[in-house]
Amino acid sequence: MRLKEKILITLKFCPYLSFEKKGFILILILGVAGTFLGLINPFLAKLAIDNAFANNNLRFFIKLFFLGGGVFFINKALEVWRGYAITKLKWKLTYRLHREIFSHLGKLSLDYFRNKSQGEYLYTVAFELERVTVFLVEQIPDIFLLIIKIIATLAIIAFLSWKLALLAILLGPFLYLTPWYFAKKRELLWQSTQMGYEKIINRLTESFLKQWLIKAMGMQDSELRMHLCRLKQYIRVVLRANRLELLRQFVNDGTVRLITGMITFLAGYAVVKKTVSLGNLSAITLYLNQLVGLHSNFISFLDGLTFSAVSFSRIDEILKTRPAVQELSTGRDVVFGTGPEIEFRNVYFSYVCNKLVFSGLSFKIPAHTHIALVGPSGCGKTTLVNLILRLYEPLSGDIFISGCNIKNIKLRTLRRQLGVALQEPFLWNLSIEDNIRYSFPKASFEQVRNVAELCLVDEFVRGLKEGYATIIGEAACRISEGQKQKIAIARAILKQPNILILDEAMSSMDAQSEERIMRNIKKEFSGLTIISVSHRLSTVMAADLVYFLVSPQQVLIGPPWELLNREPRFQALFATERLKQEQIDVNSTVPSQFS
Structure with a gap:
């Protein structure tokens, strides 16, 4: 990522600071005050050497001593105040970013979450957001203060000796050759360490969630080896980055010492030649040390910009992703009433291009009806449920509940009236x-x-x-x-929904428990529209109507016994289960030899 791109992506997030103007301005004011107070003591040292020590003026020295002490304690108090203001603003900004990001994530489609790993989301929330807030709250104000302090320090050095100030300005750019040379290599290594750590987090998350599988398959040793292998790769990259950083510091410190040494030597030469006073030399030396510190701060800012730009871009990628289901600004709060009618009208839908799940599908589910939605695996039963919930949007066509197009209903209002229980x-x-x-x-x-x-x-x-x-x-x-x-x-029925959707929701229960639960629900919530998706014949036979998805554009509708008697494809769907049931019935009629 080039410097221009880093700056642009950073500026894109700066408006978040405008929501907390007072806190940001306070940080800047305290920083400016601290900056100017930090410039006073070196000048007091010059006055002490040239006036108090040279003239043996004890009273003037004591005044300077207490003045310097007062400046120091005031500066420290401002630092503490500023530190608290930064922490407070950082958490406010963290809260705002969390609210916006999680609100936006809640609007994105299920496919967005399926295409990315849990580890990636954990890393983004746990580390990327923190890095972004730290850069915005701490380093953005610091760059303004840095510029002010550099200008003020050079101005004071120029006041003490314009020749040395000019030399510092001419030699200053050489301080940035080393960081510039190492910048690209460090950025690549940083990205590698970030990706490596993210992979480790992702695999660990999956491993913790799949302990049953790991133990059942006897894969503990294998998982340990893979984890240690990934960890070794990560450590190698970290060590490479560390070696490069130590080399950069060595070259950078050498360059800094060389340049400051040259300026100090020339300042000492001027003292010997009586063109600069000893007090001026002391003050210039102290100010040069401050300039070196400012140089380090500026390098830290560039490093922070490099590392944070990656975090900014990843968060920006989330915020730029458009929700697959768009909520209309004119959406209304529509209450259906218990057991509304549901209608699909010429609905087309696909997950991938050139492979339609539904192609002009149309049907109605009467109000207050319990229907069983059946069909071979992959025919679109769960997709149909997701379309009713508006987790996906049809390519074309409309879905109506109680005569109202669900596109015109606020998502929260729609889903509040739907109770859903899935196989998982x-x-x-x-x-x-x-x-x-x-x-x-x-x-x-x-x-x-x-x-x-x-x-x-x-x-x-x-x-x-x-x-x-x-x-x-x-x-x-x-x-x-x-x-x-x-x-x-x-959980699904607690909110007293008007439509109850059970997508293989009782597949792990015995038939008797399923029958009792359905009987209880129908008795307690009479008139409820119920959609049961199931491969179990007993569940299907308990419904008022069966909706059999036979093709992307066709659904057969009828009472379960009627479809079972006249529709061969429906019979084939449950042939194995019927055969088992018939065998059980035969066995139950044969008298036991021990009876």
């Missing part, structure tokens, strides 16, 4: 109560318990020592798959 429960590492309450945070414990009883959660919770306060662990590892799904369904 997506539970948090929280208590059972908190997991159920997730869909409706204001729900009372009695409301939580009521839905838990409907979904048979209460039956296994009674056997837990901590009851509903039981923490279920990462990925709910402390409970069974069926128990996870029961919690997920309870």
Whole structure:
């Protein structure tokens, strides 16, 4: 990334500082005050040598001593104040950036998250954001102060000796040859270390989440070897970067000492020749040391710009990504009422070009109906659910709920009225109560318990020592798959949705539990529109209507028994399960030889 690009991407984020103008201005004012106070003591040293010591003026020396002490303590007090102001502004800016980034991420499509690793997101949130806020709050004000201090210091040196000031100005650019020479190499190594660390974080995150698989496959040693291999590669890059940094520091320090030594030698020569006083020499030496410090600060700023520009660009990439589902500014808050009608009207959709999942699909789901959505794997059942939720947008065509185009409904209002439970429960590492309450945070414990009883959660919770306060662990590892799904369904119905979508949500339960839960839901929420996606025949047969996706443009609709009797493709879909059921029925009618 070239210097111009680094500056432009940094300037793009500077407007965030305008939201906290008072804090930023305070930091600048305190910094300017500290800068000028820091320039006083070297001049007081000159006065002490040329006036107090040369004339044996003790009273004047004592005045200078206390004046210098006062300046020092005031400067330190301003530094403490400025440090607190920086910390406060940094956290305010961090909060604002977190709010904007997470708000934007919440609008992006599921594909965006599937195309990137968890480790990359963790790295961005944990490290990139911090680097950005530190650069904006600390180093942006410092560059202004740096320029002011360089100008002021050179002006004072010019006042003491214009020849030495001119020499410092002429030799100053040579100080930046070393950083310029090493800049590109350091940037490449920095990017390599960043990518290496991100890969380690990503793999560790996956390993922690897949411990069952690792242990079951006996891959602990293999995972350890791979982790150590990645770590070795990372360490090699870090050591290369460290060697380069030490070499840069050695060459840079040598250059600095050479240039300051030349100026100091000429200043000493001028003292010997009586053209510069000893006090002026002392002051010039102190100011030169300050200039060297300013040079180091400027190099740190350039380094910070190089490293932070990568973080700025990655965060900017997130913020520039356009949401796949655009919410209209004219969107309305539409309340459907319990069990609304759902209509797909000439809907086209695809994930990739030239491969349509739906091609002019049209159908209606009557109000207050329990339908079973079936079809071969990959036919688009889950896609259809995602379109109702507006997690994806059709290429063309429209979807209506209760006669209202869902594009004209605010996303939050739409999803608030939809209850969804999937085959993967997506539970948090929280208590059972908190997991159920997730869909409706204001729900009372009695409301939580009521839905838990409907979904048979209460039956296994009674056997837990901590009851509903039981923490279920990462990925709910402390409970069974069926128990996870029961919690997920309870969570879905807690907010009393007008439409309930169950996408293989009971696949890990026995048929009896599934039947009881569905009976409880229909009794408690009569008139609810229910969409069940399932490969289980008993689930399908319990529905009022079956919607059989046979092609991207065709859906067969009818009562389950009717499709089972007259539609060969539907029969073939459940042939294996029917055969097993018939075998069970035959076995149950054959008398046992031991009876």
